[in-house]
Amino acid sequence: xxxxxxxxxxxxxxxxxxxxxxxxxxxxxxxxxxxxxxxxxxxxxxxxxxxxxxxxxxxxxxxxxxxxxxxxxxxxxxxxxxxxxxxxxxxxxxxxxxxxxxxxxxxxxxxxxxxxxxxxxxxxxxxxxxxxxxxxxxxxxxxxxxxxxxxxxxxxxxxxxxxxxxxxxxxxxxxxxxxxxxxxxxxxxxxxxxxxxxxxxxxxxxxxxxxxxxxxxxxxxxxxxxxxxxxxxxxxxxxxxxxxxxxxxxxxxxxxxxxxxxxxxxxxxxxxxxxxxxxxxxxxxxxxxxxxxxxxxxxxxxxxxxxxxxxxxxxxxxxxxxxxxxxxxxxxxxxxxxxxxxxxxxxxx
Amino acid sequence: xxxxxxxxxxxxxxxxxxxxxxxxxxxxxxxxxxxxxxxxxxxxxxxxxxxxxxxxxxxxxxxxxxxxxxxxxxxxxxxxxxxxxxxxxxxxxxxxxxxxxxxxxxxxxxxxxxxxxxxxxxxxxxxxxxxxxxxxxxxxxxxxxxxxxxxxxxxxxxxxxxxxxxxxxxxxxxxxxxxxxxxxxxxxxxxxxxxxxxxxxxxxxxxxxxxxxxxxxxxxxxxxxxxxxxxxxxxxxxxxxxxxxxxxxxxxxxxxxxxxxxxxxxxxxxxxxxxxxxxxxxxxxxxxxxxxxxxxxxxxxxxxxxxxxxxxxxxxxxxxxxxxxxxxxxxxxxxxxxxxxxxxxxxxxxxxxxxxxxxxxxxxxxxxxxxxxxxxxxxxxxxxxxxxxxxxxxxxxxxxxxxxxxxxxxxxxxxxxxxxxxxxxxxxxxxxxxxxxxxxxxxxxxxxxxxxxxxxxxxxxxxxxxxxxxxxxxxxxxxxxxxxxxxxxxxxxxxxxxxxxxxxxxxxxxxxxxxxxxxxxxxxxxxxxxxxxxxxxxxxxxxxxxxxxxxxxxxxxxxxxxxxxxxxxxxxxxxxxxxxxx
Numbered sequence: 058x059x060x061x062x063x064x065x066x067x068x069x070x071x072x073x074x075x076x077x078x079x080x081x082x083x084x085x086x087x088x089x090x091x092x093x094x095x096x097x098x099x100x101x102x103x104x105x106x107x108x109x110x111x112x113x114x115x116x117x118x119x120x121x122x123x124x125x126x127x128x129x130x131x132x133x134x135x136x137x138x139x140x141x142x143x144x145x146x147x148x149x150x151x152x153x154x155x156x157x158x159x160x161x162x163x164x165x166x167x168x169x170x171x172x173x174x175x176x177x178x179x180x181x182x183x184x185x186x187x188x189x190x191x192x193x194x195x196x197x198x199x200x201x202x203x204x205x206x207x208x209x210x211x212x213x214x215x216x217x218x219x220x221x222x223x224x225x226x227x228x229x230x231x232x233x234x235x236x237x238x239x240x241x242x243x244x245x246x247x248x249x250x251x252x253x254x255x256x257x258x259x260x261x262x263x264x265x266x267x268x269x270x271x272x273x274x275x276x277x278x279x280x281x282x283x284x285x286x287x288x289x290x291x292x293x294x295x296x297x298x299x300x301x302x303x304x305x306x307x308x309x310x311x312x313x314x315x316x317x318x319x320x321x322x323x324x325x326x327x328x329x330x331x332x333x334x335x336x337x338x339x340x341x342x343x344x345x346x347x348x349x350x351x352x353x354x355x356x357x358x359x360x361x362x363x364x365x366x367x368x369x370x371x372x373x374x375x376x377x378x379x380x381x382x383x384x385x386x387x388x389x390x391x392x393x394x395x396x397x398x399x400x401x402x403x404x405x406x
Numbered sequence: 407x408x409x410x411x412x413x414x415x416x417x418x419x420x421x422x423x424x425x426x427x428x429x430x431x432x433x434x435x436x437x438x439x440x441x442x443x444x445x446x447x448x449x450x451x452x453x454x455x456x457x458x459x460x461x462x463x464x465x466x467x468x469x470x471x472x473x474x475x476x477x478x479x480x481x482x483x484x485x486x487x488x489x490x491x492x493x494x495x496x497x498x499x500x501x502x503x504x505x506x507x508x509x510x511x512x513x514x515x516x517x518x519x520x521x522x523x524x525x526x527x528x529x530x531x532x533x534x535x536x537x538x539x540x541x542x543x544x545x546x547x548x549x550x551x552x553x554x555x556x557x558x559x560x561x562x563x564x565x566x567x568x569x570x571x572x573x574x575x576x577x578x579x580x581x582x583x584x585x586x587x588x589x590x591x592x593x594x595x596x597x598x599x600x601x602x603x604x605x606x607x608x609x610x611x612x613x614x615x616x617x618x619x620x621x622x623x624x625x626x627x628x629x630x631x632x633x634x635x636x637x638x639x640x641x642x643x644x645x646x647x648x649x650x651x652x653x654x655x656x657x658x659x660x661x662x663x664x665x666x667x668x669x670x671x672x673x674x675x676x677x678x679x680x681x682x683x684x685x686x687x688x689x690x691x692x693x694x695x696x697x698x699x700x701x702x703x704x705x706x707x708x709x710x711x712x713x714x715x716x717x718x719x720x721x722x723x724x725x726x727x728x729x730x731x732x733x734x735x736x737x738x739x740x741x742x743x744x745x746x747x748x749x750x751x752x753x754x755x756x757x758x759x760x761x762x763x764x765x766x767x768x769x770x771x772x773x774x775x776x777x778x779x780x781x782x783x784x785x786x787x788x789x790x791x792x793x794x795x796x797x798x799x800x801x802x803x804x805x806x807x808x809x810x811x812x813x814x815x816x817x818x819x820x821x822x823x824x825x826x827x828x829x830x831x832x833x834x835x836x837x838x839x840x841x842x843x844x845x846x847x848x849x850x851x852x853x854x855x856x857x858x859x860x861x862x863x864x865x866x867x868x869x870x871x872x873x874x875x876x877x878x879x880x881x882x883x884x885x886x887x888x889x890x891x892x893x894x895x896x897x898x899x900x901x902x903x904x905x906x907x908x909x910x911x912x913x914x915x916x917x918x919x920x921x922x923x924x925x926x927x928x929x930x931x932x933x934x935x936x937x938x939x940x941x942x943x944x945x946x947x948x949x950x951x952x953x954x955x956x957x958x959x960x961x962x963x964x965x966x967x968x969x970x971x972x973x974x975x976x977x978x979x980x981x982x983x984x985x986x987x988x
Contacts, residue, residue: 102936102937104936109951110778110779110947110948110951110953111773111777111778113779114777114778114779117779130779130780130936130937131779131780132779132780132936132939133779133947134947134950135950137672138672141671141672141675142936144674144675145671145675145845145852146852146853148675148846149845149846149847149850149852150846150847150850151845151847151850151852151853153852153853153935153936153937154936235551235552235569236552241656243669243672244950273574273657274656274657274659275656275657275950275952276656276950277950277951277952279950279951279952280950280951280952281952282952283951283952283953283954284952286756287553287756287757287758287952287954288552288553288758289550289551289552289553289758290552309756401485402485404659405485405659405660405661406655406656406659406660406661406665
């Protein structure tokens, strides 16, 4: 992470200039054109719920280092909160974000139907892992910008591997009373999809049973991860890359369980707003998200790289090696409001 | 103006009626123009947003026609009603706690020989400077059910695995809300205690009452109006607070109105339903104000006057240490403990590891200062908004207070009423009103600093007006009359006489606004845009990601800046600027 931060700080303009020139040398004609137009626009504003603030800031830093003269503003909040903000802006006809990245592609479909998105097929799509590319919109209104499977995290100091839960229903085991953390489907996009998946698999009783364990309910899915990392809770619903990178890079006592009944695989989606104030910078950025720099940055942080041929970080299991489940985009939209309402009724908040 | 004064210069006629000309002239006098101008500003700041709020609560979102459906949607669910009753319950308990904290401390510091009075005063002042959501984070670190410091100590002492205290509970919610606002009770009740003279207490003593009996039978009844007023404001503050419920009531699963309001503000966006749902908050506060008037009207309180005679402090004997013990507990709960853990977390790699030299780090500060995408800008934004809101509110309030106090024009009482009316509007409701009135086209102020500055000015106008009004009242008109006799206008009098005389009062009022405005969360939450974020909102986002160490670091930076500004102010004003107000 630190290397990214050095870029962000950008204390040595000469270095930045050099990086910009170096980048300029191997730019394609289309990229060059977008870059020139983006420089005139000055910056790009990126609404993101897909990653943590820290990680998104790092991505912005790489972008600024490659495309000197184009600024990058991260606005990070949980999925439903960012989405609500965007809807607010669309209603106010004062769109301020240029592009948005979320773990709930249902939001994208809704925005597409509203006519709020721009169609764009970035050049770098051609180098993408074909399976990941296929998860995106067929009409190129959004791209797949990542996959972070939702799995179970446990604190390795407090829980042995043998004791740890094996599947989702184990979270309702009475031995985890007061020790479970989950997110809220009305705040977090990926928790929304997870709630839909659990309801599809086990019916609403799943949540009634979990409720007996008095789980701590956070707003974002990263919150649960941090609760386990600090030992405040023993087990939680958490995104895989966060667990791996914290345990590998920061030596946090946290471990992964790949649930036998299937990790949730929500494809993260990124789309450009039709009324983006910086349309060219947004297109440049979207293309950059699929470029080699981000692929490497992802791989180093224990995420699945989007480009074909980039090796996984050591200790990372290929997606095909464990069971995953996805929710069809249209299905998610249809079922989400009902489970959100039920969740509020069951958990009283 | 000259053209109005001499309209007939070219076509002179004897029949020109003089009477018509004079009223025109009078109506356009600077004072009247100023009145119109100020009234216009107050309409923009207060009347329009509140009116829009009420109107939109009756507006159909799709057709734009008249409807009651928003109210049906807002109250048609049991859960929504529960949030409302929960809020009232919480508000009531918080008031009791705030009074239990604030009143004894105020009495101890103003009327007794308790040791450490200055220590207590400074600490209460610390509670004023620390925003409630930071106190909330401090208490999460202290009383998180499994890793909170208190619980870890308890676990190691008792061997138990059950938590001793849990901040994520109703008790935690009311405690954190109460410690975040009891300083107001302290300030209001202290100044009332300082107005009472000792003659009546002496009488009670002579008739054989001991110090505590005297206090209960004589002193406290005399400060009742101040206590009732403080209780009312405490209630309003408690039910309108956003930060503490966002941190605590979601995990505690205790839904309250402000959390429910954010649900209406999530997708699909239902501003109209949010408006309908916030109307009861307004009605409740209006009813409370009415109740206060009713209670106070029935009794005479003339014995509390600024002209009180001698004030003697009560000698407590050995009870003085008991009282100090109580005060210390309150201060420890509200300031010392949360501040200590917050600072410790800010300098720690991981707050759960506890204190050790290997755990110490400056990286959290480095992160929020240089690496985090929006915290640097947010610090500038918060401080800037605090300065703008305080300056504009004080200036505006000075003009209004002057006009009202000098009765320069008819209906000046209306201006006074408007200027204090935002008192009864919870911050989050005010934000919804501002959003409905100004965020959307045609005005389209969404995502600008302007809309936030306007909302902050409105929110703190009552404090500004109360301060300025008290100041103007203390200046005898004869000095201004001297200016007028020597040919100066009202504006000259204001600039060269009233302004300079009120410098200290106004500067004190400025600080009283700056501190909460730089920390304001409730009003900001719906009004911030992507490039206009403030520290409070960034802190809330950090709490959402569970980044408590970084949050603590950013919170500490905000505190340091605020303390620096206040320290400069105190050098200029003397340390008691907020504790001695009429």
